[in-house]
Amino acid sequence: MTVAQDAPGFDKNLAFPIEEYAGRLERLQAALAEKELDGLLSTFPENVTYVSGYQSPGYYKWQALIVPTEGRPMIVTRGFELTNVAVWSWFDDAVGVGEDADPMAVTARALADLGLEGKRIGIEHDSWFLTLADLEGLRRHSKGTDFVNASGTVEKLRVIKSPAEIEYIRQGCRVAESMIQAGFDAIVDGANENDIAASVLGAMARGGGHIAGLPPFVVSGPRTGLPHGTWAGRALQPGDPVMLEVAGVIMRYTGPLLRTAYFKEKRPEHERVEQVCLAGLDAALGAIRPGVSGAEVDRAMNAVFSEAGLVDGATHRAGYSVGINWPPDWGEGYLFDLSPHERRPMEVGMTFHIPGPLLFVPPYSIGLSETVVVTQSGYECLSDFPRTFPVLG
Numbered sequence: 001m002t003v004a005q006d007a008p009g010f011d012k013n014l015a016f017p018i019e020e021y022a023g024r025l026e027r028l029q030a031a032l033a034e035k036e037l038d039g040l041l042s043t044f045p046e047n048v049t050y051v052s053g054y055q056s057p058g059y060y061k062w063q064a065l066i067v068p069t070e071g072r073p074m075i076v077t078r079g080f081e082l083t084n085v086a087v088w089s090w091f092d093d094a095v096g097v098g099e100d101a102d103p104m105a106v107t108a109r110a111l112a113d114l115g116l117e118g119k120r121i122g123i124e125h126d127s128w129f130l131t132l133a134d135l136e137g138l139r140r141h142s143k144g145t146d147f148v149n150a151s152g153t154v155e156k157l158r159v160i161k162s163p164a165e166i167e168y169i170r171q172g173c174r175v176a177e178s179m180i181q182a183g184f185d186a187i188v189d190g191a192n193e194n195d196i197a198a199s200v201l202g203a204m205a206r207g208g209g210h211i212a213g214l215p216p217f218v219v220s221g222p223r224t225g226l227p228h229g230t231w232a233g234r235a236l237q238p239g240d241p242v243m244l245e246v247a248g249v250i251m252r253y254t255g256p257l258l259r260t261a262y263f264k265e266k267r268p269e270h271e272r273v274e275q276v277c278l279a280g281l282d283a284a285l286g287a288i289r290p291g292v293s294g295a296e297v298d299r300a301m302n303a304v305f306s307e308a309g310l311v312d313g314a315t316h317r318a319g320y321s322v323g324i325n326w327p328p329d330w331g332e333g334y335l336f337d338l339s340p341h342e343r344r345p346m347e348v349g350m351t352f353h354i355p356g357p358l359l360f361v362p363p364y365s366i367g368l369s370e371t372v373v374v375t376q377s378g379y380e381c382l383s384d385f386p387r388t389f390p391v392l393g
Contacts, residue, residue, distance in 0.1 A: 010086045014053050015251040016164055021090040024051055024157065025073065031153050032069045038119035039068045040150055041107070041138075043130045045326040047154040048075070049252055055088040056081050057327065059129055062103035068114050076107050104137030108145075117142055122150025126334070159321060159335045160349040165253060166373050166382070169322065169351055172255030173371050173383040175209035175248025179216065180259050180385060183244045187263055187392040193218050193231035200246060212247035212254055213330035219243050220263070222363040236393070238264035241366050245355065247330045254325045256353040257383050258369035262391045270366060273310070274389045277357040277367055280304040281387070284318045284338070284354050288372065288379040294318075294342030301356045310359055318356035322371060350374045351382070 014021075028051060032040055041064055048054055048065040054075055056063070061078045072093055075085050079096030086092065095110045097103045111117055123138075124130060138147060161169070182203035186196045197218040204216075219229040221240040236242065245258040262270070280301045287300035298318040305314045317339035321332035331353060336342065338352060351373045358367030368387055372379040 010083060012090070013087050014090055015168070016053070018090055020162060020164060021051070021053060025067070027157055028067060028154060029069050031156070032067070032122065032150075035122065035150060035153070036120065037069060037122045037148070037150060039066060039111075039114070039116045040122040040153060041066055041111075041147075042124060042154060043127045043134075044124055044154070045129065046158070046324040046332075047124070049324050049326070050154060050158050052089045052091065054085055055252060056084040058084075059326070062097060062107070062134070063129070064107055066107075066110060066114060066116070068116060071114065074110055074114060076103070076110050102137070102141075104134060105141045108138060108141035111142060111145065116145070118144040120146045120148060122153060123147045124151045125149040126151040128328075155335050158323060158332070160347055161323060161351050161373070162349070165323065166349070166351065168250045168253035169255045169371065169373070170382045171250040172209070172248035172253055173257065174255070175204060175207040175250065176246050176255050176257040176371075177248075177383065177385045178207045179203045179209070179246040179248065180244055180257055183218065183242075183246075184259075184261050184390065184392055187236065187242055187261055189393060190235075191393075192233050192235045193220055193223075194233050196220075196242065196244070197231035200244065204246070204248065207248065208250065210249045210252070212249045213325040213327045214247065216247075217243070217245040224260075224365040225360055225363050236263040239267050241270065241364050242392075243365060243367065245369070247325070249325065249330075252324050252326065254322050254330045255371050255382060256322060256330060256355070256369065257371065257385060258355050258358065258367050259385060260366040260368060260389050262389065263393045264391065266389070266391050269361070270364075270389070272308075273359055273361050273366060276305065276308045276310055277359055278387060279308075280314070280357040281354065281368060281370065284356050285370065285372065285379060285381075288346065288352070288374060290348050290374060290376065291345045293345055294336060294338040295340050297338045297346075298340055298342075298356070305359070310361070313359040313361055314356070315360070316356070316358070319352045319354040322351050322353045346374050348374055348376055
């Protein structure tokens with residue numbers, strides 16, 4: 001069943017020119033040939049979007065992209081989702097899975113139709129959306145097909161962004177900045193966390209942004225000590241830090257941003273912590289350049305915290321890759337982390353969110369971040385919002 005026949009009247013809404021998608025496919029097929037694979041069966045939503053352009057949050061049902069080493073790809077998805085292929089994918093080759101059909105049997109037939117039955121097919125062992133039951137079903141329905149681990153094949157292409165991808169991340173940062181500003185504007189007498197969150201979400205929609213892989217994090221007072229905390233109706237109290245971490249999303253590309261403000265007044269002990277946060281961010285950014293490892297960036301940032309005696313308050317990585325995002329995450333830390341274990345060198349075109357200057361000084365946390373791209377000479381900030389800790393309300 002082809003999408004072109006099933007979705008008349010829908011125009012394509014592609015994020016990039018056909019030439020960009022064709023280049024991605026060409027590079028992916030070359031990588032598959034180098035691995036001596038006859039094709040790839042990808043189930044990571046971000047990988048599916050990267051290669052095809054296809055967009056849908058419907059991957060709670062079976063969704064897969066089949067890429068032969070030679071020839072055109074094919075999408076296998078729920079029949080209900082086929083119109084999304086017509087709109088978002090640069091090619092229309094797709095098979096819909098009926099509500100009463102076995103998705104693995106349909107996928108096996110699609111592999112056979114592409115001449116891939118009995119061949120050597122890469123799959124993604126680290127995909128969150130390929131279960132053991134799925135794999136057993138594929139093997140049961142695919143006669144003699146050799147499914148081998150090809151995790152990281154698409155990800156290796158995704159980690160370096162094209163100029164067009166970087167522009168979407170830049171636009172996402174503009175949305176994130178409007179979300180932070182709207183949240184700050186809502187820090188007024190009588191406000192609670194829900195009021196602030198409503199303003200943040202409204203700014204996201206008005207700015208042309210879409211739902212990110214994670215919700216906006218809106219917390220105040222002692223609740224700032226909750227990692228990944230969301231709004232819970234808490235009324236603001238004088239002296240409360242209010243921490244907002246958000247992501248602006250354009251065409252599924254994300255630009256995150258973290259900022260902290262205070263309601264009515266600032267506690268004296270926060271002044272010093274703010275300066276350490278700023279110095280830690282400067283140290284991390286100053287270490288970013290081609291050839292430097294992720295571990296070196298993390299080490300530069302944590303050296304500042306160690307010297308200030310606040311190393312126990314910094315319990316996470318300096319940053320992580322960002323780009324295409326679908327729930328359950330807005331980051332790409334699985335592609336490249338700015339953490340102690342990342343020994344690979346950074347390259348021009350890599351993009352990162354740097355939320356490392358997030359310090360926990362019981363019972364509060366405060367922090368700030370930037371989103372950057374690696375350039376020939378170092379880095380460029382894609383986000384642009386004052387690095388201050390204002391007192392509001």
